[in-house]
Amino acid sequence: MNVMREEDILTGGSMSLEEATDRVASLMSRYGNLQGAALIEPMVHEEFNGKITMTSSFGTEAAALLALVAEVDANLPIIFLDTRKLFGETHTYREQLVDQLGLTNIKIMRPDENKLKADDPDGMLFASDVAKCCYLRKVEPLQRALTGYDAWLTGRKRFHGGERDALPAIETAGTRIKINPLAGYKPEDIDDIFEHRALPRHPLQAEGFLSIGCMPCTDRVDPGTTDVRAGRWAGQDKTECGIHYII
Structure with missing residues (x-):
């Protein structure tokens, strides 16, 4: 597997x-x-x-899009945002999927250490300013990772609800173009991809996590919950980390 360093990322x-x-x-x-x-x-x-990449959280549904991408081009650059707050199980799952799908070009992006020292020295920013925490740990690293690309693939889907209800297959993302190949997929379509390709599930899914992000801001949900993202920033007026707003 070719894990690129930040200094190797294309510019332009x-x-x-x-x-x-x-x-x-x-x-x-x-x-x-x-x-x-x-x-x-x-x-x-x-x-x-040569000017397109993909972002993946390696969360509960991520394997579906990763499998489709691998069948088209296993060397497509895939950006993984290591926020330094992820579950250990997510890292293990990433390695499992990379090996099983034969993915060869994973770009692991991390927060700027100097900015973390200045703005989140004790690692507790999520408790006082969750939006700024998301910016430091996800949005800013992704902005750097997208340098040199004109388009990127995402795994967002309309059935996730909220701001994703009317998600188009292709949309502008500032000066770039965002492609959402699974926008119109239903939960059963995602399940079919997992079943027909014998894809493993994220280990935390069996423990009640429907959508998985950073540890401090991800909760289990009650059995039977239909809102896929109910466990993200639960109890807060927040449904998105902000990476889909960047220009």
């Missing part, structure tokens, strides 16, 4: 806001009715060849 510019908006309109007219591997393949090999 991306599109203007106007160019990104026009490109999305063009792509939606040609590919907007596609999903899954049928959408991934032309994005990776034709439209953004």
